[in-house]
Amino acid sequence: MTAPKPDPFAGAPCRSPEHTAWIREHRASQWDYYIDGETKDQSIARRRRSVGICFSCPARQACREKQEQLDASGIWGGRVFPDKPEHLAEQSGDIYGEERAA
Numbered sequence: 001m002t003a004p005k006p007d008p009f010a011g012a013p014c015r016s017p018e019h020t021a022w023i024r025e026h027r028a029s030q031w032d033y034y035i036d037g038e039t040k041d042q043s044i045a046r047r048r049r050s051v052g053i054c055f056s057c058p059a060r061q062a063c064r065e066k067q068e069q070l071d072a073s074g075i076w077g078g079r080v081f082p083d084k085p086e087h088l089a090e091q092s093g094d095i096y097g098e099e100r101a102a
């Protein structure tokens with residue numbers, strides 16, 4: 001019998017109990033690209049905070065690999081991946097909105 005694989009996302013702030021509580025309160029993740037009801041400024045500020053948190057995350061490399069695998073939107077590994085064409089247009093010219101993996 002083999003030992004279970006270690007969780008590559010162990011210790012990730014986006015999986016912390018604090019963030020789980022935030023998700024319940026806001027019905028969204030701080031690492032979502034877009035959250036209903038946010039203004040553009042609020043959205044940009046939240047994304048910047050989340051990107052900053054990612055840079056100290058022990059799971060950053062695994063997170064980037066997972067994003068590539070899923071081609072998912074949101075904030076992954078300290079990068080912002082927009083989720084809808086209308087949001088791309090809305091954020092045009094802002095690195096926290098237009099950055100996209102090559």
Ligand code: SF4
Binds near residue numbers: 014064
């Ligand atoms: S790098 Fe990925 S796993 Fe870590 S906090 Fe950011 S989004 Fe979460």
